[in-house]
Structure formats: C-alpha cells, structure tokens
Amino acid sequence: MEIACVGGGPAGLYLSILLKRDDPGHDVTVHERDPEGSTYGWGVTYWRPLLDALHRHDPESARAVEEHSVSWRDGVAHVGGATVRHRGDTGHGIGRHRLLEILAARARSLGVRLAYDDEITGAHPPAADLVVAADGAGSAVRGRHAGAFGTRVRPGRNRYLWLGTTKVFDAFTFAFTETAHGWIWAYGYGYGPAHSTCVVECAPETWTGLGLDRADEGEGLVLLEKLFAGLLDGHPLTTRPRPGGGPLPWQPFRTLTNRTWSHGNLVLLGDAAHTTHYSIGAGTTLALEDAAALAAALRVPRARRARPALSDALARYERERRAALLPVQSAARYSARFYENLPRYLALPPEQMFALLGQRHSPLLPYLPPRLYHRLDRAAGQFAPARALKRRLGRHLARTAQARALARADG
Known part of the structure; x- marks a missing residue:
C-alpha cells in the first residue's frame, strides 16, 4: 500500500x-x-x-x-503552607x-x-x-x-498554560496557591536531568482578576514565578518562542x-x-x-x-x-470536573484533599460531600461491604455517563 x-x-x-x-x-x-x-x-x-x-x-x-x-514513584502536593507526599505507581x-x-x-x-x-x-x-x-x-x-x-x-471552563522550567521535580508535583482572586495551581514533572514541565491552570475569574489575560509574556512569567516561588526554588519558568511575542498562550481545554x-x-x-x-x-x-x-x-x-x-x-x-x-x-x-470545582475540595485538611486528588477520576466523587466521600473511601479500604457499595455506586454512575457520552457521539 x-x-x-x-x-x-x-x-x-x-x-x-x-x-x-x-x-x-x-x-x-x-x-x-x-x-x-x-x-x-x-x-x-x-x-x-x-x-x-x-x-x-x-x-x-x-x-x-x-x-x-x-522516572518517579512519589506524588507531592503543596497546599498553601502544607506539603503532603504519597508513594504511588512508577511514572515516566x-x-x-x-x-x-x-x-x-x-x-x-x-x-x-x-x-x-x-x-x-x-x-x-x-x-x-x-x-x-x-x-x-x-x-x-x-x-x-x-x-x-x-x-x-x-471548550472547558478553566484556562491553562504549558510551560517549562529548569527546576527538576523528583516526584509528580502539584502546587495550589490561593490569591485574592481565587486559587491557581500547577502540575510539575521531570522529563530529563535538567528540565521539567509545568502546567498552570486557574478559573477564568482568577485569570482575569490577576491580570494574566492582559499581561505580556515577560510580565506573565514574572507573576507566575512569584505565585509559585515555593515550588520553583528560584528557577525560572520558560515558554516556547512565538513569532511576534505578545501575551502568553492561555486557552481553555x-x-x-x-x-x-x-x-x-x-x-x-x-x-x-x-x-x-x-x-x-x-x-x-x-x-x-x-x-x-x-x-x-x-x-x-x-x-x-x-x-x-x-x-x-x-x-x-x-x-x-x-x-x-x-x-x-x-x-x-x-x-476536568474536579479541577473546575477545586474550591469544593481545598477546604479539606491537606491529607484529605490530596487523597481526593488521587480519586478525581471517580464518577462517585462529584455526587457526595467531599468529607463523606473521604470517609467512604477509607472504609472501603478496610471493610468489604463498604468496598462493594462504593464499586456498585461507581459502576452505576460510570455506565450512566458512558451512555450519555455515546448518545452525544451518535447525535
């Protein structure tokens, strides 16, 4: 052929x-x-x-x-002034x-x-x-x-931005920073001996409130470096060179x-x-x-x-x-829904918030109060009836969501 x-x-x-x-x-x-x-x-x-x-x-x-x-094994979350680290599967x-x-x-x-x-x-x-x-x-x-x-x-609701940094993360790292205009957060992971990827995300009102929608490239990077100073340890953020420069390429997913x-x-x-x-x-x-x-x-x-x-x-x-x-x-x-409703979870103690961060793919999580979900998840780890209940509820909601997705695709 x-x-x-x-x-x-x-x-x-x-x-x-x-x-x-x-x-x-x-x-x-x-x-x-x-x-x-x-x-x-x-x-x-x-x-x-x-x-x-x-x-x-x-x-x-x-x-x-x-x-x-x-490669890495740990996940780390910086929530305000607290840091939580968990061991997980090996990522590359x-x-x-x-x-x-x-x-x-x-x-x-x-x-x-x-x-x-x-x-x-x-x-x-x-x-x-x-x-x-x-x-x-x-x-x-x-x-x-x-x-x-x-x-x-x-299009999704939040705005996001792909950046690079010379800060080398030894774990898959999350950082959540509260500002006067709402929360802004970053995901960081290493990909070589001297560089990491850093993805920044926030709600649209935070994006405009901080002036990130109007800042030119240099101003925007300086502001983000200040907001995530504790994460970056003095390392700069970098963006891909673009003809003509201009504002950073924020976009909705x-x-x-x-x-x-x-x-x-x-x-x-x-x-x-x-x-x-x-x-x-x-x-x-x-x-x-x-x-x-x-x-x-x-x-x-x-x-x-x-x-x-x-x-x-x-x-x-x-x-x-x-x-x-x-x-x-x-x-x-x-x-995506978890991050679009992030303030719902950031009121939890950091350990609980990080536990739910790892459960963000669950179809059950959006439908239960976060503290109740956390208790059910802990119980599921210890008691078979709680595990069975969580699985049944999750499967039911997942089947419903998949049926709706198929209907949208067919329509």
Whole structure:
C-alpha cells in the first residue's frame, strides 16, 4: 500500500514504524509542516503498561525510549503552607523533542520517507491508498471534511498554560496557591536531568482578576514565578518562542470528538480523532495505542494471503479504539470536573484533599460531600461491604455517563 501520514508527531511516526515493520513493501511517507527538530511542549508522561506495549510492538524504539526517560514513584502536593507526599505507581517522563528524535531515526532506518517543511492542507491531500490524519486536534485534513466526520469541540471552563522550567521535580508535583482572586495551581514533572514541565491552570475569574489575560509574556512569567516561588526554588519558568511575542498562550481545554473516524481512504489518529484532558497525562499514550491498533487492523493475517478490505480494517480500528477509550474519556471528564470545582475540595485538611486528588477520576466523587466521600473511601479500604457499595455506586454512575457520552457521539 501507499500510505501518507499527515503529521510528524508521536502518532504519525510510530504508525509509520509499525507499518514498515509489518510489511517492508509498504510505501510510507510522513508529511510534517514544521522543520525537523522543532516541536511544541516540553515533556510527556507515561506509565509502565505503555512501555511494555512498546517493547512488544517494536523493541528497538522501546529500548531507546526507556533509556532516555526519567522516572518517579512519589506524588507531592503543596497546599498553601502544607506539603503532603504519597508513594504511588512508577511514572515516566521523556522530552517530547527526544521522543520525536528516537521515533524519526527508527522510521528512517526502516525506509520511511520523512518530509519536513511540508504542509498538507485539506484542500490538497496527498495521493495515496490511505491518508492518515495525525496532525493534531486542529487537523487541517480533518477540517476539510468536518461534516462527514461529525466533528464536535466543547471548550472547558478553566484556562491553562504549558510551560517549562529548569527546576527538576523528583516526584509528580502539584502546587495550589490561593490569591485574592481565587486559587491557581500547577502540575510539575521531570522529563530529563535538567528540565521539567509545568502546567498552570486557574478559573477564568482568577485569570482575569490577576491580570494574566492582559499581561505580556515577560510580565506573565514574572507573576507566575512569584505565585509559585515555593515550588520553583528560584528557577525560572520558560515558554516556547512565538513569532511576534505578545501575551502568553492561555486557552481553555477543548474536548474533541468525531462521530466517525474514517471517510473514504482518510482516517483519523490520535488528537485528530479525540482529545482527553491533560490532567490524566494520557494524550501521548493514547496516540501511540491508536497507532498500534491501526497497524494491527491493516496487517495481513498469517492464516490468509489477502489483505483485509480497507473499509473493514478502518472499521475494526475504530471499533476497538472507541471501546478502549470509553473508561479513559470518562476518567478525563471527571478529572476536568474536579479541577473546575477545586474550591469544593481545598477546604479539606491537606491529607484529605490530596487523597481526593488521587480519586478525581471517580464518577462517585462529584455526587457526595467531599468529607463523606473521604470517609467512604477509607472504609472501603478496610471493610468489604463498604468496598462493594462504593464499586456498585461507581459502576452505576460510570455506565450512566458512558451512555450519555455515546448518545452525544451518535447525535
């Protein structure tokens, strides 16, 4: 097959690797609008199940990703003047730039053509048997057929901002700062020996009250460094260079869905197909899992010599990924809702607040008073009847939320 991947991010590059591994006869080109070596963002997070999956799909790239990643076990929350630390599952971080270097080098070694500085618009898609739109949430290729895909975008309430810092966090770190205009908070995690990602979020009234909507880049960074001085230990915050400068690129998170993921020989991958709230740290993981599922759907089964019909392969890919995404998307919705109602939880003692922070994906949490939920959660850890009650209530609410999500997607 001749396959064109539009977008040279992790999803497009990893798909090209798996397609060439499966069948060296595939003619695969990755079209990336930006120059090689340029990227947005700082670091990405992932957990052990993804690394295990990468080792199964392509051990060579997986070993390089693991070698260049950092890891942590603890979670830390700074709430006002208090600090709480908990031990959790091992998390990993890798610089986005490094991840793209690894995947691009592996793709080239397998014979994939990488075309940088090559912008593909929806009006002029590449001629190929299969065109993969892996060009992100703002996909120009998808946008040309937005009606056919049934694209919907729902903006969230809060404003957020991706930044970098030279402060190296030894744990996944949360910091909550109260101001005269409400709370503002940051998520920090390391992705290399000298750098970390720092995501800042606040309600819109806090954003405007602090003047962050009007501050230029320098003023905005100075204000944020003051607000999070205890977190940063004197290290600066940095932003991605942007032509013309201007205000920092604050924005609401946009949840993107599509009624269908394929249209003729065009298929959506990663953020072009779906987005999940950044607070669950799953965007890159889901994009790579999409790539693995699409490659598997296009693979010729060993028991057969004939390749599956393209329409059947794309339908299988979409069916499998939609099913896998349902619990993740549910968790993302509840996580976003937790932060949009953060003052509800910050009145708790720091230990209790941090415990509920770890439970923010729960469909039960928004419907119970926070203190009651905390008591039920503690009881569930000690008594089987309480665990059973919590599971039943959670499953009921999760099924209801999933049914509503499916109804919205179908509508």
